[in-house]
Amino acid sequence: MRVLQLIDSLEAGGAERMAVNMANMLSETVERSYICATRQEGLLKATIKPEVSYVFLNKQRALDWAAISKLRRYILEEKIDIIHAHSTSFFMAILMKWVLPKLKIIWHDHYGDSENLKNRKYGVLKFCSTYFSLIISVNTDLKNWAHSHLNCKKVVYLPNFVVQEKDLHKVTQLKGISGKRILCLANLRAQKDHHNLLKAFKLVHKQYPEWTLHCVGQDFKDRYSDSVYQLVTALDLEQQVYFYGSCSDTNAIIGQADIGILSSSSEGLPLALLEYGQGQLPIVATSVGNCVSVIPEACREFLVPPNNPELLAEQLMVLISDGILRQHTGDLIHQHVMKHFSALTVKEKLMSFYTEL
Incomplete structure (x- = not known):
């Protein structure tokens, strides 16, 4: 079996x-x-194992004939059986299916705005889904949506998973005081609702001024990111909130933090929560998408409704005020994540899907 992740x-x-x-x-x-x-x-290119074969197409437009030809040649030369296309890469996968009909196409739906599926545009996706052998959805809402709206008969739910790395290659050094850091792993996108986070943190700062907030994620240099920085200034938090951009050493960063937070207005199944859990961080998060599946029942008081900075701040302060509770909560979440979202558990399910094809 030869499988290409696209x-x-x-x-x-x-x-x-x-x-x-x-991969x-x-x-x-x-x-x-x-x-x-x-x-x-x-x-992420640097994290690809040497045993994995890698190709870059440098595609410049929707129908880039040089990129299409390059991928077709590569698939033929390597005798690839399955293309596992993630998110919006499905169109290129379907182009390959048209020229190489024996290929099996799996589409993996990571759609993060699953709270607003009624507004999702899917005309091209629906047409292409006729050629999918399997759809994998990262939460049950997406699975149900695919069943109702797309043309592929086989749709399954497969959770995201975490990979345990032996070494923490420490590159990024978090600012602030050790033992008093809140971490948010989230690209600067509107659905991550950093406005909610900053308003909540302002309330926390009034009670616990030594605690700091650390935001790690890609800055797209757009109106949303501008609005986030403007809010930091308006709330007078320039000395307490730090932005680091995209970082590859996530485990090392988590190792320097004390609480993980996610303030999203919508999610699929956020990998950030799984990474917090793997790193034994206690978590405060909004109850959107499949976030609830990451948090064990004993810790669900730390799931709050979206767009409610007061409640978000309240649960943050519960953890801040009690170091023993932070450790206990982090341990419970860690055990839950490693039991239900480990690579071994997901690998067995994924291999069964591939084998059926």
Whole structure:
């Protein structure tokens, strides 16, 4: 079995991390494991294992004949059986299916705005879904949506997963006081609702002025990111809130933090929560998407409604005020994540899907 993970970029986003993690994981199982970035490389390129074959297309437009020809030749030369297309890369996968009909196409839906599926545009996706052999959804809402709206008969739910790395290569040094750091792993996108986070942190800062907030994620230099920085200034938090951009050393960063937070207005199944859990961080998060599945029942008081900075701040302060509770909560979440979202558990399910094809 030879499987190609297809992804538009290798920037440090959730879907991109999952594509790389799957390619790395499968290199130990299938005959050959491959990954292809269609449009853009990025930080995650350095995390691809040597055993995984990598190709970059440098695609410049929707119908880039040079990129299409390059991928077709590569698939033929490597005798690839399955293309596992992540997020918006499905169109390139379907082009390959049209010229190489024996290919099996899996589409992996990482759509993060699952609270607003009624507004999702899916005309092209619906047409292409006729050629999918399987759709994998990262939460049950997306699975149900695909069943109702797309033309692929086989749709399954497969959770995101975390990969345990032995070494923490420490590059990024978090600012602030050790033992008093709140971490938010989230690209600067509107659905991550940093406005909610900053308003909550302002309330926390009034009670606990030594605590600091650390935001790690890609800055797209757009109106949303501008609005986030403007709010930091308006709330007079320039000395307490730090932005680091995209970072590849996530484990090392988590190792320096004390609480993990996610303030999103909408989610799929956020990898950030799984990474917090793997790193034994206690978590405060909004109850959107499949976030609830990451938090064990005993810790669900730390799930709050979206767009409610008062409640978000309240639960943050519960953890800040009690170091023993922070440790206990982090341990419970860690055990839950490693039991239900480990690479081994997901690999077995994924291999069964591939084998059926």
